[in-house]
Amino acid sequence: MDATLRMALLIDADNAPAAKIDVILAELARHGVANVRRAYGNWKSAHLQKWEQMLHPHAIQPVQQFAYSTGKNASDMAIVVDAMDLLHSGRFDAFAIVSSDADFTPLVMRLRSQNMRVFGFGAKQTPPPFVNACSTFLYLDELGDSGNGNALAPASKAKPKTSAELRQDTALVNLLRGAVDSADGDEGWAHLGPVGHYIANRASFDPRNYGYPNLSSLIEAIGLFEVRRDNKLVYVRNKPKPQPAQKTARKRASAEPTPTSSKPAQ
Template sequence: MAEPEKRIALLIDADNAPASKIDVVLAEVARHGVANVRRAYGNWKSPAMKGWESMLHEYAIRPIQQFAYSKGKNASDMAMVIDAMDLLYAGKLDAFAIVSSDADFTPLVMRLLTEGVKVYGYGAQQTPEPFVNACTVFTYVEALGQPANADNGTTKAQPAKELRGDTRLVQMLRNAVEAAGDDDGWAHLGAVGSQVGNQASFDPRNYGYRKLSDLIDAIGLFEVKRQGPIVLVRDKPKGRGKRS
């Protein structure tokens, strides 16, 4: 019997998310399950929300009206948090997808994770790191719907020197390879991906690479062995990395 599809609540902070990217965000969410709850929060009286109107109807997203009760305060954030907790306690969902570039949602993400549900985040590249790192997986919207390793825009592949200079990324990959490796240090790439996902929010597309294997090849710190469809990875001895 086929495993039932995961039920996902898609909650959009429309004040801090581009309407032009909602189609690719929905396609990405569909990789994880069915977004059977779709809500977008904002002050729909505001002219700034005009770009969202056609998207709401086209993608069956329910608009949730929030007036700005006081200057400088975002009532939409509070409404999203309240709805997320109500949906969580209803117990009928497997995951949440939050579309925002606002770090104020970090405590909400951490609370949802403690209940054993996954949280997929989508936002702009300027999204603060606490929110990015809190999510099960966070993907920059600039990386969605663009050719992999593009030579223009924000999806351009980071070069090996830049990748190796990212100590967090290097340590995360090395820890994952070590944890998944056999006695000779070889680890199945799929197991490495799972280990990385357990450590922190991670998506190779945020670095300009379509797949984890492409990123592993580019960083030049690991030996790669391909046996048909199976890809094995192990850490290179120090000093033998590729030159950039």
């Protein structure tokens, strides 16, 4: 994990819950330092009162953005303009966008085209284009609230999905199988490091969105892979597919000795 990234945190305060700010900052602290922290919205609105209470304790700069027309979130354009200015300053390695608005998808794609890591944070209903555009996306619904006295508490508080629920997620199954197949070696074993790297290049994946703290625990829970540990190294491979019951029964029958008749010869 790279803990030296220089990051800019841009918050769409009109479209994000203030109660999640501690865990958002704790997550970013695992990767580097968010030297720029800005929250955008109409600070004259009572709707942002909870965000106002979070500004000074977390060194977040409020950016005033009046609503120029009814029903439009004027903060979107202000965030895009500032993001471009910050990008061209050359002072950052990564951006964090806190919003559930799919309108930020082109911005994220532009940032990533400049080799920027983009961490996304949003609600469960965040549209897939925005989620998939990010390098990593965490659902705020799955993160613990602020105010528990421990900002570095485990991020996932959701009940882990069962093996059956995980297997029903076709996209997840295909992603994990493809990652293991891409990195397998002798006897089909794949080191977990390259598996995780493959996944990071293919999707904005995070096992905590499924209720698991890391990739290895998720892979074990889904029950489709064999897991082998060698000291601190973890290896995985696809479980062999079970043979059809009828075919197995025929094999078992053919392997049994043929009974001989005990009737005396005439």
